[in-house]
Amino acid sequence: MEGRTAGRDRREEAIFTRLRVGLSQLNKKLNVIGKHPTRRCDYCQETVEHVLMEYERERICASVSGTMTRHGKNCTAGAVYTYHEKRKDTAASGYGTQSVRLGKDAIKDFDCCCLSLQTCRDPVVTPDGYLYEKQAILEYILHQKTEIAKKMKAYEKQKQTQKSDSRLESKSEERGIAERFKTRENSIVSKPINPFTSGQAKESDSQSAAGTSASTSKADSSAPAAGTSSSQALPSFWIPSLTPEAKPTILKKPSKTVVCPMSGRPLKMNELTNVHFTPLDPSLDRVALLARQERYLCAVTKDTLGNSVPCSVLKPSGAVVTQECVERLIRKDMTDPITGDKLTEKDIIPLQRGGTGFAGSGVGLKAKEARPVMMV
Numbered sequence: 001m002e003g004r005t006a007g008r009d010r011r012e013e014a015i016f017t018r019l020r021v022g023l024s025q026l027n028k029k030l031n032v033i034g035k036h037p038t039r040r041c042d043y044c045q046e047t048v049e050h051v052l053m054e055y056e057r058e059r060i061c062a063s064v065s066g067t068m069t070r071h072g073k074n075c076t077a078g079a080v081y082t083y084h085e086k087r088k089d090t091a092a093s094g095y096g097t098q099s100v101r102l103g104k105d106a107i108k109d110f111d112c113c114c115l116s117l118q119t120c121r122d123p124v125v126t127p128d129g130y131l132y133e134k135q136a137i138l139e140y141i142l143h144q145k146t147e148i149a150k151k152m153k154a155y156e157k158q159k160q161t162q163k164s165d166s167r168l169e170s171k172s173e174e175r176g177i178a179e180r181f182k183t184r185e186n187s188i189v190s191k192p193i194n195p196f197t198s199g200q201a202k203e204s205d206s207q208s209a210a211g212t213s214a215s216t217s218k219a220d221s222s223a224p225a226a227g228t229s230s231s232q233a234l235p236s237f238w239i240p241s242l243t244p245e246a247k248p249t250i251l252k253k254p255s256k257t258v259v260c261p262m263s264g265r266p267l268k269m270n271e272l273t274n275v276h277f278t279p280l281d282p283s284l285d286r287v288a289l290l291a292r293q294e295r296y297l298c299a300v301t302k303d304t305l306g307n308s309v310p311c312s313v314l315k316p317s318g319a320v321v322t323q324e325c326v327e328r329l330i331r332k333d334m335t336d337p338i339t340g341d342k343l344t345e346k347d348i349i350p351l352q353r354g355g356t357g358f359a360g361s362g363v364g365l366k367a368k369e370a371r372p373v374m375m376v
Contacts, residue, residue, distance in 0.1 A: 098369045106367075110307050110354035111277065111296065114262050115140060119290050123275040125313050128263045129352045131275065141269060144258045151254035158251050273349065276318040280304070298322045300329065300337050307354030314338065315347040323350065 090096045113120050113133040122134040260267040277296040279289055289295050296305045299319035305311055310323035314330075317338035321330070326348060330336075334343045 095371055096373055097371060100367050100369075102367055108354060110305070110311065110351060112354070120275075121286075123277070124272040125275050125349055125351065126260055126263070126267060126273075127271055127346070127349060128260065128265060129313075129350045130260065130262045131351065132272075134272075134274075137272065138269070140261060141258050141267070148254055148256055148258070151251070152256070155251050155253055158248075273313060273315050274318045275313055275320060277305075277320050278302075296320065298325055300325050310353060311351040313349040313351055314343065315349060316341040316343070320351065 091098065108114070108117050109119070111119055111123070111131065113123070113136055114130050115136040116133055118133070120131060120133045123131050124134045124137060125131050257266045258268070259265060276299075278299045280292070280295055280297055281289070284292075294304045294306065297303065298305060298311075298321050299317075300321050301324075303309070303322055303325075305320065305322070311320050312323055312326050313320055314336050316336045319336075319338045330343065330348070335341070336343055336347075
């Protein structure tokens, strides 16, 4: 017994004994006494033999297989890294720009507001053909004007601050010039000329005056050098006097123009045109009408309107007609069939189409998410 326990203390001997008899705090024993729901570890049943002999090998293999790419798992016999495997690896890695094709449910219908994404109660259209709820677009315009006023106020405040700073700098420069002039004038020493003095005294006076002027010029030359050295001193985070400070953000002059949230072009309230849809069944209330897939008709041809049907709005009457009706009927005499008013090209506003799920609908069906890229 002494030979077996040689080199081991009491604690180590107790651990080895518990491992031999199986009375260790492993999942198998904890499951027997009701303190573990299962006997398994991360990979298989947790026993003494498994922990001592197999656990480390399986853990290493699992960690290696977890870091392997899909190419290593699916195509171990091939030397070609396919495009499908590359896309799967890119999506799983979390790097690179991801692009997804949108479906029909991800795009609003043609009669929905571009801001609220709900069916319009009182629709208006912009000259670019974007449909909005009247209340939503008016709130947006008022909000943009308020934000522009705030930005303009901050810009004017910054402008006044810059003017005051420039005035203080100019005053300080003038004071510096005056101080330097005073010091130079005070350094000039004038003595009365004695005609009875010898020439040696004159020479000594001239030498002393030359020395004074030389010392003054050296002092003047050393002053800007000292200023240059102090201005070129590097910032330091350890010396409080040299700690760099964040410079205030310089604001640019904001634009006073309100832009359309969809097209980005200038938008005015008087450019909005009221839109009047012709309901499929005038006897239905709003709730019943919105519950139907086909809700509106062309005001002239009575064709059903939908996401896949190109439509236009006539500005004088606000009626919604199909583009086919515009090309075949309205453009012949350029007259509004509802009010009888003469039309121009600007009075015919093509309405932006809704989502159909097909690439030919004229709607961008790809969404991109920019993610960090690993540079090798």
